Amino acid sequence: MARLAAAAAVLVVGGSLAECRFQGRPQLTVRRAGFGKSSRGLSGGGDSTGGSGGVGSANVRQLREKAIDSGGSSESRTLPGSKPxxxxPPVAVVGGGLAGLACGLALRRLGVRAAIFDTGKRAPGGRASSKTFKRQGCTHIVDHAAQAFTAQGPEIRALVEEMEQEGVVQQWRGRVGSLSNTGQFTPRDETREGPLWIGSSSTGMAAVPTWLAAEQEVFQDVWVAKLEPVRGAPGAGWVLKTPKGKQLGEGRYSYVVMAHNGKCADRLINTLPEKTVAHAPLRCKFTAKASPTSDRLELSSLWVCILAVPRGSSPASFDGAFVESHAVLSWAGNNSAKYPRPQTGQSDVDVWTLISTAPYGSKNKCSQEFIPPEVRTKVSEEMRNAFCTLLGAPGVADSCEVLHMQLWGAAVPLNVCQQHFVHDAEARVGICGDWLTAPSVEGAMFSGLALADAVARELRGESLPSTPAQPFKRG
Ligand SMILES: Cc1cc2nc3c(=O)[nH]c(=O)nc-3n(C[C@H](O)[C@H](O)[C@H](O)COP(=O)(O)OP(=O)(O)OC[C@H]3O[C@@H](n4cnc5c(N)ncnc54)[C@H](O)[C@@H]3O)c2cc1C
Known part of the structure; x- marks a missing residue:
C-alpha cells in the first residue's frame, strides 16, 4: 500500500524532447520514484508469469479479428504463454493507445487477463501510428503523429531494450535538433538529453503498438459507448456496451481501465450510475494555451501535413527539427531519411512530416472526420509555404506535393494532473494515459504500467485506497 501511495504522489515532469518543445519550454529532468520498486515482472519473465511466449516473441499471433458492433467474441481462454x-473476470481496457496497450501487457505479465477495446480500424496505437505512401515503386514509411520518443525511466528503458532486441525500435542516429524561425539549425545534445528512439524501418512508429498488442486480446474497430455495473452493484464487475447497446467481449469484466481522453471519455464515464474518482480528471477542454492551474485537462489541436519534396531541391541540413517561435510550424521531419529502405534511394522525393503549432491548430480547427476542402487547401498551402520559406527556398513550394492532411483534434495535453494513474477502489475503475504523468510516448506507457501494477494488487485483495486526481497544472 505504501508503495502505491508513493507512486501516486510523485510528480513526474518532462520525459520527452517532443512534449517539451511542443509546449515551447526547455526539457526538464524526469524525477521518478516509488513505482520502480513495485514493478516486479514488468520487464518479462517475472515470477508471476514466466517468460516464455512473452509479447513480441517469435510466437506472435495475429491481432484478434474485428468485432464491430457484434459484441465481439464470448470466448474465454488463457492466452498462450501466460500463467494467470x-x-x-478479466480487466477491460478501453483505449488501445500506448497507455492502454502497456497496461494490458503489464497486467498479462502480472498474471491478470485483460482485453483491449480500441476504435482503430486497421490497428490499435492511437496517436502512435504510421502510414505508407507509394511513389514510383518506392514505399515511404511516414510517422504522422508521434515522431520519436525518450526512454529515461528504468521501466520504459527495460521495455525499449526488449523492443530493440526484436528490431521494433532503433535509436535515431539522424541529424535532429531545433530550427530557429530564421532557419538556423542547432543539433540536439544527445549526451546530455539521452537517445531518441524511433520505430522500425519497415513500419515506423506503428511497430511499437503492434509489438505491445501482439498476443494480447485486442478488439479492434469497436466503440465502447456504455459501462454498466453488473446487477447494478458497483464493484461487482462491469459490462461494456456498443452504441447500439450490444454487449462487448466476454461479458463481465472485473475492472475497467479508461485509457483514452477527450470528450468521448468524459461521455463514457458519465454513463456510470454513480460518481467515481475517475469522473473529474476526464473532463477536458480544447485550447491553444494552458492555464497555470485548472480543474480539467486542456488539450491542443495540431495539423499534420505530409509533403513530398523533390529530392535534392530542399536545402534542409537536418532530418528532424523542432521549429522555434514560428507562427505555423512546430516540427519538420524527413521520413525518407529516418526510415531509409532499399528502394528509397531511387525515389525522386523525400517525404516530410510537418506539424503545426497549437495556436495554428486551434485557429484552423474544423471537423476532424470531414475536413472542408477550402480548409484543407488553405492549411496545406500555408504549411507547405511556411516550410519552404523556412528553408530559404520559397520557390520549391510549387514543386512539392501534399500527400495527406490530418487534424489531430485532441492532440497533446497542455497540462497534466501530476500523478501516474487514477484508481477508484470501490467502483474498480482506473485511468491511465499521457495526460496524467507526462504528455509523451514515454509518459503514456509509464502510466499504463503503473496502473497495471495497482490493478493487479487490487484484484488480488490488497485493498488499495482510491487515488483521486490532483489538480491539473501546466506541463
Ligand atoms: C501530432 C502529434 C505528434 C506527437 N509527437 C510526439 C513525439 O514526437 N514524441 C512523443 O513522445 N510524443 C508525441 N506525441 C504524443 C504521443 O503521441 C502521445 O502522448 C501518446 O501516443 C498517447 O498515448 P495514449 O495511449 O495516452 O493515448 P491515445 O494514443 O490517444 O490512445 C487512446 C486510444 O483510445 C481509443 N478510444 C477512444 N475512445 C474510445 C472508445 N470509446 N472505445 C474504444 N476505444 C477508444 C482511441 O482511438 C485511441 O486509439 C505526439 C502527438 C501528436 C498528436
Whole structure:
C-alpha cells in the first residue's frame, strides 16, 4: 500500500524532447520514484508469469479479428504463454493507445487477463501510428503523429531494450535538433538529453503498438459507448456496451481501465450510475494555451501535413527539427531519411512530416472526420509555404506535393494532473494515459504500467485506497 501511495504522489515532469518543445519550454529532468520498486515482472519473465511466449516473441499471433458492433467474441481462454494467477473476470481496457496497450501487457505479465477495446480500424496505437505512401515503386514509411520518443525511466528503458532486441525500435542516429524561425539549425545534445528512439524501418512508429498488442486480446474497430455495473452493484464487475447497446467481449469484466481522453471519455464515464474518482480528471477542454492551474485537462489541436519534396531541391541540413517561435510550424521531419529502405534511394522525393503549432491548430480547427476542402487547401498551402520559406527556398513550394492532411483534434495535453494513474477502489475503475504523468510516448506507457501494477494488487485483495486526481497544472 505504501508503495502505491508513493507512486501516486510523485510528480513526474518532462520525459520527452517532443512534449517539451511542443509546449515551447526547455526539457526538464524526469524525477521518478516509488513505482520502480513495485514493478516486479514488468520487464518479462517475472515470477508471476514466466517468460516464455512473452509479447513480441517469435510466437506472435495475429491481432484478434474485428468485432464491430457484434459484441465481439464470448470466448474465454488463457492466452498462450501466460500463467494467470488471478482467476476472476478479466480487466477491460478501453483505449488501445500506448497507455492502454502497456497496461494490458503489464497486467498479462502480472498474471491478470485483460482485453483491449480500441476504435482503430486497421490497428490499435492511437496517436502512435504510421502510414505508407507509394511513389514510383518506392514505399515511404511516414510517422504522422508521434515522431520519436525518450526512454529515461528504468521501466520504459527495460521495455525499449526488449523492443530493440526484436528490431521494433532503433535509436535515431539522424541529424535532429531545433530550427530557429530564421532557419538556423542547432543539433540536439544527445549526451546530455539521452537517445531518441524511433520505430522500425519497415513500419515506423506503428511497430511499437503492434509489438505491445501482439498476443494480447485486442478488439479492434469497436466503440465502447456504455459501462454498466453488473446487477447494478458497483464493484461487482462491469459490462461494456456498443452504441447500439450490444454487449462487448466476454461479458463481465472485473475492472475497467479508461485509457483514452477527450470528450468521448468524459461521455463514457458519465454513463456510470454513480460518481467515481475517475469522473473529474476526464473532463477536458480544447485550447491553444494552458492555464497555470485548472480543474480539467486542456488539450491542443495540431495539423499534420505530409509533403513530398523533390529530392535534392530542399536545402534542409537536418532530418528532424523542432521549429522555434514560428507562427505555423512546430516540427519538420524527413521520413525518407529516418526510415531509409532499399528502394528509397531511387525515389525522386523525400517525404516530410510537418506539424503545426497549437495556436495554428486551434485557429484552423474544423471537423476532424470531414475536413472542408477550402480548409484543407488553405492549411496545406500555408504549411507547405511556411516550410519552404523556412528553408530559404520559397520557390520549391510549387514543386512539392501534399500527400495527406490530418487534424489531430485532441492532440497533446497542455497540462497534466501530476500523478501516474487514477484508481477508484470501490467502483474498480482506473485511468491511465499521457495526460496524467507526462504528455509523451514515454509518459503514456509509464502510466499504463503503473496502473497495471495497482490493478493487479487490487484484484488480488490488497485493498488499495482510491487515488483521486490532483489538480491539473501546466506541463
Ligand atoms: C501530432 C502529434 C505528434 C506527437 N509527437 C510526439 C513525439 O514526437 N514524441 C512523443 O513522445 N510524443 C508525441 N506525441 C504524443 C504521443 O503521441 C502521445 O502522448 C501518446 O501516443 C498517447 O498515448 P495514449 O495511449 O495516452 O493515448 P491515445 O494514443 O490517444 O490512445 C487512446 C486510444 O483510445 C481509443 N478510444 C477512444 N475512445 C474510445 C472508445 N470509446 N472505445 C474504444 N476505444 C477508444 C482511441 O482511438 C485511441 O486509439 C505526439 C502527438 C501528436 C498528436
Amino acid at each position: 494467477t488471478y482467476d476472476g
